[in-house]
Amino acid sequence: MSEMRWNPLLGEWVVTATHRQERTFLPPPDHCPLCPTKPGGFESEVPFPDYDVAVFENRFPTFFPAPPAPSVSATDLYAVRPAQGVCEVVLYTPRHDTTLAQLPLSQYAKLVRVWTDRYTELGNLPYVQYVLIFENKGEEIGVTLHHPHGQIYAFPFIPPVLEREIQQATAHEARTGRCLFCDILAEERTDGRRMVAENDGFAAFVPFFARWPYEVHIFSRRHIGAMPEFTAAECADFARILKTVL
Ligand SMILES: [Zn+2]
Numbered sequence: 001m002s003e004m005r006w007n008p009l010l011g012e013w014v015v016t017a018t019h020r021q022e023r024t025f026l027p028p029p030d031h032c033p034l035c036p037t038k039p040g041g042f043e044s045e046v047p048f049p050d051y052d053v054a055v056f057e058n059r060f061p062t063f064f065p066a067p068p069a070p071s072v073s074a075t076d077l078y079a080v081r082p083a084q085g086v087c088e089v090v091l092y093t094p095r096h097d098t099t100l101a102q103l104p105l106s107q108y109a110k111l112v113r114v115w116t117d118r119y120t121e122l123g124n125l126p127y128v129q130y131v132l133i134f135e136n137k138g139e140e141i142g143v144t145l146h147h148p149h150g151q152i153y154a155f156p157f158i159p160p161v162l163e164r165e166i167q168q169a170t171a172h173e174a175r176t177g178r179c180l181f182c183d184i185l186a187e188e189r190t191d192g193r194r195m196v197a198e199n200d201g202f203a204a205f206v207p208f209f210a211r212w213p214y215e216v217h218i219f220s221r222r223h224i225g226a227m228p229e230f231t232a233a234e235c236a237d238f239a240r241i242l243k244t245v246l
């Protein structure tokens with residue numbers, strides 16, 4: 001059972017995904033579904049003896065390219081939509097016992113290429129409104145597999161926090177004629193106290209309004225929208241600053 005249910009109190013979609021309860025939970029290292037499949041060994045999600053970076057569709061997705069029909073009918077108050085979207089898994093390395101932070105810079109450069117490719121392809125799907133590339137870290141927030149990996153969610157709607165950022169940026173531009181993100185970056189660079197790292201293409205800082213411990217934002221220094229607009233130099237700069245921050 002998987003569908004989108006409208007929450008009229010908050011004005012946002014909730015995605016129900018009861019089948020995800022059955023997903024693999026903290027398997028022993030020799031039964032990791034994200035390791036390469038060794039000849040004669042345990043058959044993982046990756047049917048190859050080795051890989052560099054790998055991407056595949058999540059076997060326990062929240063969204064489906066061909067979603068099941070909703071299990072309930074909509075009413076005037078409670079809208080219902082099929083959970084159409086895409087959920088992918090990105091494997092950073094075939095090595096089980098490492099983390100993104102420990103990987104060499106060359107692997108980050110490959111990941112930037114992979115992320116850009118997936119962002120472009122998924123973003124072009126007619127039913128996709130937003131592509132979120134992310135990594136959850138720690139069993140506390142629900143990580144069920146220790147193999148270094150991230151995820152990509154191609155949403156059929158703009159997630160609420162992002163929608164608010166867009167509203168704020170639109171209002172800021174209407175009021176000042178300027179880009180909110182460029183203004184935040186300029187203010188942080190002028191103040192300087194919260195800057196963490198900087199190169200030609202990007203700046204990393206703990207924003208004035210940080211809420212979480214270790215909250216770091218990385219902004220492009222050029223006024224651009226998303227990864228497909230990165231120049232080759234910016235791809236390299238982004239890989240470098242990500243490695244520095246992590
Ligand atoms: Zn593994």
Ligand SMILES: [Zn+2]
Nearest residue numbers: 179181182223
């Ligand atoms: Zn800007």
